[in-house]
Amino acid sequence: MTEFEPKIIAFCCNYCAFAAADLAGAMRLQYPHNVRIVKLPCTGKVDALLLMKAFEDGADAVFVAGCLEGQCHYLEGNLRARKRVTYVKRLLEEVGIEGDRVEIFNLSSAMGGRFAEIVEEMTKKAKDLGPTYISKKFHTEAK
Numbered sequence: 001m002t003e004f005e006p007k008i009i010a011f012c013c014n015y016c017a018f019a020a021a022d023l024a025g026a027m028r029l030q031y032p033h034n035v036r037i038v039k040l041p042c043t044g045k046v047d048a049l050l051l052m053k054a055f056e057d058g059a060d061a062v063f064v065a066g067c068l069e070g071q072c073h074y075l076e077g078n079l080r081a082r083k084r085v086t087y088v089k090r091l092l093e094e095v096g097i098e099g100d101r102v103e104i105f106n107l108s109s110a111m112g113g114r115f116a117e118i119v120e121e122m123t124k125k126a127k128d129l130g131p132t133y134i135s136k137k138f139h140t141e142a143k
């Protein structure tokens with residue numbers, strides 16, 4: 001039997017988190033390959049619909065990664081994103097999906113190592129939780 005490989009979606013802001021992901025690559029850091037990065041101008045662009053749609057489309061875990069608090073290039077985008085992630089945790093629980101499957105992180109562009117750690121953490125969490133009842137369908141179809 002093949003090991004469950006979770007699908008992780010990362011919504012990263014262009015300025016810090018995406019640059020940190022890029023740095024992780026440039027530093028040749030090893031991290032799980034099952035993360036798909038969606039680059040956004042700012043995490044303030046993230047809304048509940050976008051996060052829920054990622055789960056509807058088969059994600060096993062989703063994370064939002066933006067600038068450090070106080071350093072968002074659009075002032076409060078990352079603070080708004082944090083509130084939305086908290087809201088989506090509740091929404092997920094209401095539809096029978098563990099709220100821990102969605103998280104938010106703050107990074108600077110120099111934190112390539114931390115980005116790799118986050119991917120490891122989210123992958124481990126998704127593996128421990130197993131597929132969602134939605135993603136099970138996608139994992140079954142892929143076989």
Ligand code: FES
Nearest residue numbers: 013042066067073
């Ligand atoms: Fe990075 Fe807003 S510009 S979180």
